[in-house]
Amino acid sequence: xxxxxQLNRLAVLDHSRxxxxxxxxxxxxxxxxxxVQVEFGSDAGRRxxxxxxxxxxxxxxxxxxxxxxxxxxxxLLNAVAGFVEPCAGELRVDGQRVKGPGPERGMVFQQHSxxxxxxxxxxxxxxPLMAGVGKFEAxxxxxxxxxxxxxxxxxxxxxxxxxxxxxxxxxxxRALANYPSVLLMDEPFGALDxxxxxxxxxxxxxxxxEFHNTVxxxxxxxxEAVFLSDRIVVMSASPGRIIADIPVRLPRPRSxxxxxxxxxxxxxxxxxxxxRQETLHAFEQQNATH
Amino acid sequence: xxxxxxxxxxPVEAPSVPVHEVPPVAVLPVANAPRRKVPPRVRRYLVRSxxxxxxxxxxxxxxxxxxxxxxxxENVPTPVAVWQALLVELSxxxxxxHILHSLQRIGIAFALAAVLGVSLGIAMGRSPLAEDIILPxxxxxxxIPAVAWIPLAILMMPSEESSIIFITFLGALFPVxxxxxxxxxxxxxxxxxxxxSLGASRTAILWHVVIPGAMPSIVTGLAVGMGVAWFSLLAGxxxxxxxxxxxxxxxxxxxxxxxxxxxxxxxxxxxGTLCTLLVRLACSPLLRWQKRGGH
Ligand SMILES: Nc1ncnc2c1ncn2[C@@H]1O[C@H](COP(=O)(O)OP(=O)(O)O)[C@@H](O)[C@H]1O
Ligand SMILES: [Mg+2]
Numbered sequence: 001x002x003x004x005x006q007l008n009r010l011a012v013l014d015h016s017r018x019x020x021x022x023x024x025x026x027x028x029x030x031x032x033x034x035x036v037q038v039e040f041g042s043d044a045g046r047r048x049x050x051x052x053x054x055x056x057x058x059x060x061x062x063x064x065x066x067x068x069x070x071x072x073x074x075x076l077l078n079a080v081a082g083f084v085e086p087c088a089g090e091l092r093v094d095g096q097r098v099k100g101p102g103p104e105r106g107m108v109f110q111q112h113s114x115x116x117x118x119x120x121x122x123x124x125x126x127x128p129l130m131a132g133v134g135k136f137e138a139x140x141x142x143x144x145x146x147x148x149x150x151x152x153x154x155x156x157x158x159x160x161x162x163x164x165x166x167x168x169x170x171x172x173x174r175a176l177a178n179y180p181s182v183l184l185m186d187e188p189f190g191a192l193d194x195x196x197x198x199x200x201x202x203x204x205x206x207x208x209x210e211f212h213n214t215v216x217x218x219x220x221x222x223x224e225a226v227f228l229s230d231r232i233v234v235m236s237a238s239p240g241r242i243i244a245d246i247p248v249r250l251p252r253p254r255s256x257x258x259x260x261x262x263x264x265x266x267x268x269x270x271x272x273x274x275x276r277q278e279t280l281h282a283f284e285q286q287n288a289t290h
Numbered sequence: 291x292x293x294x295x296x297x298x299x300x301p302v303e304a305p306s307v308p309v310h311e312v313p314p315v316a317v318l319p320v321a322n323a324p325r326r327k328v329p330p331r332v333r334r335y336l337v338r339s340x341x342x343x344x345x346x347x348x349x350x351x352x353x354x355x356x357x358x359x360x361x362x363x364e365n366v367p368t369p370v371a372v373w374q375a376l377l378v379e380l381s382x383x384x385x386x387x388h389i390l391h392s393l394q395r396i397g398i399a400f401a402l403a404a405v406l407g408v409s410l411g412i413a414m415g416r417s418p419l420a421e422d423i424i425l426p427x428x429x430x431x432x433x434i435p436a437v438a439w440i441p442l443a444i445l446m447m448p449s450e451e452s453s454i455i456f457i458t459f460l461g462a463l464f465p466v467x468x469x470x471x472x473x474x475x476x477x478x479x480x481x482x483x484x485x486x487s488l489g490a491s492r493t494a495i496l497w498h499v500v501i502p503g504a505m506p507s508i509v510t511g512l513a514v515g516m517g518v519a520w521f522s523l524l525a526g527x528x529x530x531x532x533x534x535x536x537x538x539x540x541x542x543x544x545x546x547x548x549x550x551x552x553x554x555x556x557x558x559x560x561x562g563t564l565c566t567l568l569v570r571l572a573c574s575p576l577l578r579w580q581k582r583g584g585h
Contacts, residue, residue: 082487083483083486100486101483101486101487102487103487103488105487106487106488107483107487109480109483113481113483113484114484115484115485115499116580117503117579118502118579126485126488126498130485130488130490130491131489174488175488178488178489
């Protein structure tokens with residue numbers, strides 16, 4: 001790594017440190033979900049995607065939203081992102097009501113979300129450019145964040161020439177380039193092969209350790225949830241609702257080796273049992289009310 | 291708090307370019323190739339050229355013998371006669387004047403159609419109200435062939451020249467509008483969401499996401515529009531009193547200069563193809579990202 005990128009990296013870190021110290025004890029990235037209900041369709045075709053969700057996420061917390069496909073994880077995440085409007089309840093980020101998407105809530109999608117007509121660098125520089133910093137400075141920020149994800153050599157490549165894992169790294173860099181207080185991730189590694197996925201998980205934790213922003217991470221993979229998070233919020237299907245909230249007290253920094261350690265396996269077993277119990281409980285309740 | 295500047299992701303090296311390139315063509319062992327073979331690509335082009343040559347020979351034969359069986363070749367000039375006439379035309383300034391007039395009409399009409407067509411297409415793709423207002427006109431007017439417009443164009447337009455340009459413009463307009471509209475409507479919801487979450491305004495989304503995404507469709511629309519513009523120009527130039535390659539072709543017929551008909555036809559085909567190619571070439575920098583994609 002040459003000295004220029006070294007400097008750039010230091011600049012990024014300084015910036016994130018500065019942002020943290022300026023806010024002092026009241027760090028940013030507090031998410032508050034209160035009695036949130038999301039429904040799709042109208043009248044006869046009406047269906048509840050998220051039912052009465054309640055969730056508090058502290059600044060800097062890494063929370064995984066875990067649940068089977070179609071249970072409403074993306075819908076809840078999209079509500080926090082501001083893409084979907086709840087029909088009841090209240091959604092706040094740092095006390096502000098969520099009214100639409102905003103750059104303080106960075107979004108990373110599962111795949112194919114880079115602008116194919118922009119180079120990798122231009123993709124990452126897009127957020128700063130939209131914030132009005134000017135083309136030259138936006139490019140600088142773009143380069144810096146590409147360096148952070150180890151893709152400086154590809155800055156002038158078009159996204160479609162990159163592998164899936166590399167594209168996701170660019171996606172992460174692009175979301176981070178806005179210095180968001182909240183990072184929303186919707187199964188970002190779901191389309192990657194197992195080896196790449198594990199590497200990406202480790203890398204994400206390394207990045208998060210430096211930025212330490214709030215992360216809300218959607219997954220249906222229990223290993224991924226346990227490996228990454230401070231807390232696992234479990235959702236269940238039809239109607240989608242939160243059924244469990246499991247703290248994950250595994251030491252950090254975590255690496256791939258953790259996956260085979262007894263503490264990890266024990267916690268995973270605990271989670272599975274709890275999910276099973278809660279699911280059964282939820283079924284019983286549902287049957288009783290019907 | 292101390293933050294180590296450790297590399298978070300291991301940098302990925304760009305693929306290095308080898309200094310000595312491997313020869314692109316595999317060298318066949320001599321034993322397997324007793325005779326020197328013509329590469330398949332070259333052979334296919336040879337066959338294609340031969341097929342054309344056969345047609346030319348048959349044409350020459352039919353015309354020189356005055357072949358007649360339902361189709362009459364009696365008045366069709368021979369390829370040799372066409373060739374001789376072409377040489378004469380190429381050395382006369384008049385021929386170039388015809389081409390110049392046609393090119394000028396195409397240029398004006400196409401530029402107008404491109405600007406108006408792309409704007410209308412974007413408006414229709416973005417706003418259902420705009421689409422509901424504009425689409426009925428397009429669906430109503432599009433099936434009317436250029437020739438059918440001639441009488442009305444003459445009545446409506448102030449001059450002969452503007453009538454021809456109007457007819458040419460109409461021909462180019464519809465493909466541009468429809469393709470642009472389709473491209474804009476198909477813009478990716480996911481990419482629009484991504485842009486919104488990065489702080490893009492509506493205008494920025496139009497500029498950075500919707501229009502670039504529609505660009506392949508827009509370019510196709512422009513290329514098709516250019517083809518139809520030539521088609522319509524030829525119809526329009528029937529009414530031209532003096533110049534234009536279409537006029538040249540029609541006049542040759544009335545003046546019984548039959549070899550010149552063929553020259554006119556070939557010039558129209560060649561110029562049309564050339565202009566379409568130019569449109570694609572001019573737009574190719576906008577689609578650079580597509581070619582480099584793995585597909
Ligand atoms: N835009 C939409 N319109 C109608 N129904 C939707 C829409 N988005 C999601 N749904 C429905 O809401 C439910 C939850 O979907 P989703 O949040 O995508 O689940 P998950 O991300 O957990 O797989 C599904 O039944 C899905 O069909
Ligand atoms: Mg989902």
